[in-house]
Amino acid sequence: MALQDLLKSRGDARSASFLDFCVPVAERLRENPLRFCSSTMTHRPPFAMSHGTTTLAFTFQGGVVAAADTRSSCNGLVASPDAEKVKPIHSHLVATSSGTSADCAFWKRILARELHLYRLRHGRLLSTAGAAKLLWHMLLPFKGTELCVGTILCGWDASGPAIFYICSDGTRLRGTLFSVGSGSPYAYGVLDQAVEWGMTAEEATRVAREAVHRATHRDAYSGNCVDIYRVTSTGWTRREREDLKDEYYRENKSAQVGHDQF
Numbered sequence: 001m002a003l004q005d006l007l008k009s010r011g012d013a014r015s016a017s018f019l020d021f022c023v024p025v026a027e028r029l030r031e032n033p034l035r036f037c038s039s040t041m042t043h044r045p046p047f048a049m050s051h052g053t054t055t056l057a058f059t060f061q062g063g064v065v066a067a068a069d070t071r072s073s074c075n076g077l078v079a080s081p082d083a084e085k086v087k088p089i090h091s092h093l094v095a096t097s098s099g100t101s102a103d104c105a106f107w108k109r110i111l112a113r114e115l116h117l118y119r120l121r122h123g124r125l126l127s128t129a130g131a132a133k134l135l136w137h138m139l140l141p142f143k144g145t146e147l148c149v150g151t152i153l154c155g156w157d158a159s160g161p162a163i164f165y166i167c168s169d170g171t172r173l174r175g176t177l178f179s180v181g182s183g184s185p186y187a188y189g190v191l192d193q194a195v196e197w198g199m200t201a202e203e204a205t206r207v208a209r210e211a212v213h214r215a216t217h218r219d220a221y222s223g224n225c226v227d228i229y230r231v232t233s234t235g236w237t238r239r240e241r242e243d244l245k246d247e248y249y250r251e252n253k254s255a256q257v258g259h260d261q262f
Contacts, residue, residue, distance in 0.1 A: 052182025052221025054212055055085055055096035057152045058191060059161045059176045062201045063232035064154040066163075067208035068096050069183070069216050070225040070241070081224040090115055091235045093131060093155035098180040099148035099168070107149055111135050128155035129174070132164035136172040143170045152178050156231050183215030183222040190214050201230060205239060213244050 055068040068085035071078060085097040087105075089112045097104035114134060118126045126134070132153050139149060149168040156162075165173045165180065177195055179187040190211040199207070208228050216223045228239040 052219060053085060053098050054179070054181045054183030054187055054215040054219060054222040055098050055152060056177075056179040056184070056187050056191060056208060056211055057096060057154045057163045058178070058195050058204075058208075059163060060195070060197055060199045060204050062199070062204065063156060063230055064161045064163055065204045065208045065228065065230050066094055066096055066152065066154045067212050067226060067228045069212055069222040069244075070227060071216075071221065071223040072101055073221045078223075084227065086227050086229050088229075088236055089131070089153075089155075090119075090125065092125060092157065092231060093128060093153060094229045094231060094236050095154070096152040096180065098150035103147055103149045103168075104151060107135070107139065108151070110138065114138075125157065127157040127159070128153060128162040128164065129157075129159075131155065132166055132172060132174070136166050136170075139166065139168045140170055142168055150180050152180060154229070154231050156233055156235075161231065179211070181219075181222065183212075183219035186215040186218045187211040205230065209242070213247055216244055 052073060053069060053071070055066075057064060057066040066086050070080075070082050070085065072080040072083035079101075083097075083101060086094055087097070087108055088094050089108065093115070095108055095111070097108070111131065111134065115126055115131060135151070135153070139147070145168075147168045149166075151166055153164045153166065154162075163175060163178060165171065165175065165178045177191055179191060190207065194207045194210070195204075205228055209226055212222075212226045216226075223244070225241050225243050227241055230237050230239070
């Protein structure tokens, strides 16, 4: 009740704007965050902040499928083997993560907060296109800074399934198939050939799994497990996480047996 009273009082003072949100100050990220603590710091980080991933999403007649690997890397270091790169924003919207893990997690929380407040103010969920435009507007002031966020918003609203790619460099694209990250060229090799609008939910899940599996095999920055979400008119559902190394070793064993027989 307290939150609703607060929102009501804010609405009485002035009409709630679509772009009425609170975000950090962009000027804070004009320099590397490692240099915030001291203006006299001259040493650079001990290693390059290079990283990679494999995330993908596509639409089909049954909704939207989003998938990603779970390896979080920094240069040659595997920082975490079980990172969650696909996270729900609300009941009918999920988002993938590509870029700096902390930046992606931070801005997803901000987006989830603003969408929740929008629902309280207007009594309905914001459309997928509206959520994409909102996130794009929030990230746009940080263009050219150290912020690194690339996400695919996957949702279902009154117009049906939709996916948008938003990046902190000012990009906002709507499409039917996206793959983002260092492993995306390998994932596209599977997706471009196999994705069709008339697929069943099982076929779509199998294609997404295969695309992530092939990308993790070829891309050193992608690996470990695969997370798959499906968004429909009833909301999102998550497939149980699967470790891809078993599939990799099984394929290698079969190939070796065939080579020995030959």
